[in-house]
Amino acid sequence: MDHQEDQAADQPAASSKAVEIAVAAIILLFGAVVIFDSVRLGITWGDEGPKAGYFPFYVGLLICLSSVVTLVRAVRLTSEESFVSRGQLKMVMSVLVPTTVYVGFIALLGIYVASVIYIAFFMWWLGKYDWLKIVPVALGVNVALFLMFEIWFKVPLPKGPLETALGLA
């Protein structure tokens, strides 16, 4: 989606059929992993009753069976229905990618600093707000969260270098 992005916004990025097949295949694989590990643990009757893999084995089997049915049905689909258009996918990605980066930053900076940056970035990038609005909202929300979790309910959240420097950690 490099060129002619705007005109292409309504074009499908993936068909429902393709995504349906992909998801069913992943579920099938997941079921196979469950069966594999259950067999390793033993799916038969042991000295003290059923072994650890006894119950999960049938769960895995049902996962595989149901995903095979979904897979076969999906392969036989003839419709070209769109799963997600390019514009929609762009919207979803524009939230998913920064949020993933944000989760990565929590470990480095602590949750409060990371959240200030994340909310500010989001408002600036997607909301095109003025910094005069961004700064109070981003700081205010986090001060409120800090008061609520650290002070009132005494639930400690991950903190980073800034809190350590301020003696709050």
Place this chain on the structure above:
Amino acid sequence: MDEINSLMHGFSVALSPFNLLLMFVGVILGVIIGVLPGLGGANGVAILLPLTFSMSPTSAIIMLSCIYWGALFGGAITSILFNIPGEPWSVATTFDGYPLAQKGRAGAALTAAFTSSFIGALVAVIMITFLSPVVAKFALKFGPAEFFSVYLLTFCAFVGMAKGSAIKTVASMMIGFALAAVGLDTVTGQLRLTFGFTEMLKGFDFLIAVIGLFGIGEILETLEEGLAFKGKQAKINAKIVIETWKELPRYWATSIRSSLVGCFMGIVPGGATPASFMSYGVAKRFSKDGAKFGTGQVEGVVAPETAAHAAGTAALLPMLTLGVPGSPTAAVLLGGLLIWGLQPGPLLFVEQKDFVWGLIASMYLGNIAGLIVVLTCVPFFAAILRIPFSIIAPVILVICAIGAYTVHGSMFDVWLMMGFGVVGYLFKKLNYPLAPLVLALVLGDRAEDSFRQSMLLSQGDVGIFFSNGLVGGITGFALVLLFWPLAASMIAKLKARAA
């Protein structure tokens, strides 16, 4: 009247100033959660659950159940003013609620919705008051086989009543069971499905799954629709409320029918959404204004709201008496009980009388609190929805991340939540139901334990699930429900061939 005495005792527990404060806090938080996209009853309660760890279990459940009532009320606000059902069971409310708002009668629609929600809940709470001690006493005699058959019934009901593909319901449910099996096996002490990762030893916590699947997944899905919400203004004042209340007694028959549909469907798992649709359909058929349904009839708001709220409340009955939650939110509340060190199930009624009756009394009080709050604060709640998405979305995502972190104080859980978020988005768009996955994740270990214990008792003979009338009846009913979609499609085919 044993129940009345117990209930009065419950009121004395629930009516402390601190608990009353928690009730109002819970209801207000609940309505906000119900109004905001990406935060529904289930994940809202899941996120706020860690805040209650330091409270007494009774205060904690009062606050959390009030959040639930608030979320149920809140769903109506978004449905009527914005034509956005905040919860699946509010979909039917949009049919007549939004047209009423378009005609400028938003206040009447909201008053009707809140009042009928309240009536629906009240009927269900009265049912819980008198029925749950009976069910609990009965369930005290249950052995592992009976419990497994009840679990089986729960899960088969999901397959049988699924609106979408039964196969996808099975897949989603079994994924939940598989995730529940991850970690240390309590019977043999072996590690299952961990593949050497230490993070997986503890297994998957369903609270993380709920926050990811319902919270992140829903936000991603909402984003596709664009960033703006366009809503109607709501004017609600004492005059509108009283005028609407004068109109409501006309629909007494609809109220009674909807309450009954709701109570019955609520006990069955996954019942609130079908209950609201069913009750709307029934009201449309029996009402003399049935043909006008969909154009903005107050009766068309009364029917689904009464049923949804009755069902949402009734879902707590099997949760309390049998330890089998009827909805994802009831499942989260059940998870709360386990965290506070209470064992849900029939023994609760014997060993934790204060807790049980305090909770039941708080259901009466919480719904009164809810009605007062929503009737007086609608403009404030509607204003929350007008906050632009580019501000509210990152705040909700931050709250989800905090919620996931606080469950065990682990960063790995925050990553898991993101993973569940993507799964939730894909599953929603491909019509895999999420509720069975969450319920299987919650009940997986307990269902497996009761299955293994039954197998041990019978030395591996599956016949134990048919060994007496009770267990055989429940198992049989479960199997009928399980194969219902198959039978229904075969009957349809036969009919088509005959025609």
